[in-house]
Amino acid sequence: MNDKKICVFCGSSDGNDSQITQAAIHLGELFAQRNITLVYGAAKIGVMGTIAKTMLDNNGSVIGIIPQFLKKKEVVHLGLTELITTQNMHERKLQMQEVSDGFIALPGGFGTLEELFEIITWLQLGLHTKPIGLLNVNGFYDDLLKMIETMVRKGFLSMKNYEMLLVDTSIENLLQKMEDFRTPRVPKWLKPERT
Numbered sequence: 349m350n351d352k353k354i355c356v357f358c359g360s361s362d363g364n365d366s367q368i369t370q371a372a373i374h375l376g377e378l379f380a381q382r383n384i385t386l387v388y389g390a391a392k393i394g395v396m397g398t399i400a401k402t403m404l405d406n407n408g409s410v411i412g413i414i415p416q417f418l419k420k421k422e423v424v425h426l427g428l429t430e431l432i433t434t435q436n437m438h439e440r441k442l443q444m445q446e447v448s449d450g451f452i453a454l455p456g457g458f459g460t461l462e463e464l465f466e467i468i469t470w471l472q473l474g475l476h477t478k479p480i481g482l483l484n485v486n487g488f489y490d491d492l493l494k495m496i497e498t499m500v501r502k503g504f505l506s507m508k509n510y511e512m513l514l515v516d517t518s519i520e521n522l523l524q525k526m527e528d529f530r531t532p533r534v535p536k537w538l539k540p541e542r543t
Contacts, residue, residue: 354452360391378519383409414440445467
């Protein structure tokens with residue numbers, strides 16, 4: 349995934365687990381070393397701000413994307429390589445999808461989960477073909493992964509679609525999985541034609 353643009357979904361709060369902060373710093377350092385451009389939600393606070401600051405401190409490139417109405421509420425990072433302002437949240441996510449070569453979710457709250465599930469739904473429906481990773485720092489996403497396994501067990505999600513979500517506890521391993529990712533040929537609802 350070197351020389352790519354990767355969108356990172358994560359919290360605008362710091363949380364209370366220092367391992368998450370350390371993971372954010374490590375991710376920022378690794379992105380900068382590999383010339384990976386960070387695409388994110390443009391805040392200078394929380395886990396979001398930690399990654400952006402680490403990137404900029406290591407001469408990395410950072411693209412922030414934020415809707416106009418949040419510029420008044422969030423603490424916007426004004427020192428980014430590029431700042432894109434959108435009209436609304438949907439346009440923000442569409443811009444993130446269009447400019448990015450892949451996506452990684454770090455720990456966060458409702459917003460992080462909403463972004464993760466929308467982008468993986470778009471992959472499931474064949475609206476894009478980009479890899480999506482989940483960095484499971486210190487077991488943060490263990491319960492969510494159990495819930496997704498329940499979706500499979502109860503027949504609401506196919507195993508093939510579950511496996512579209514690339515999961516690891518190591519950012520290096522996760523990036524390798526994203527590099528190796530091959531898009532499934534048959535998206536949800538589309539069945540191969542019988543000959």
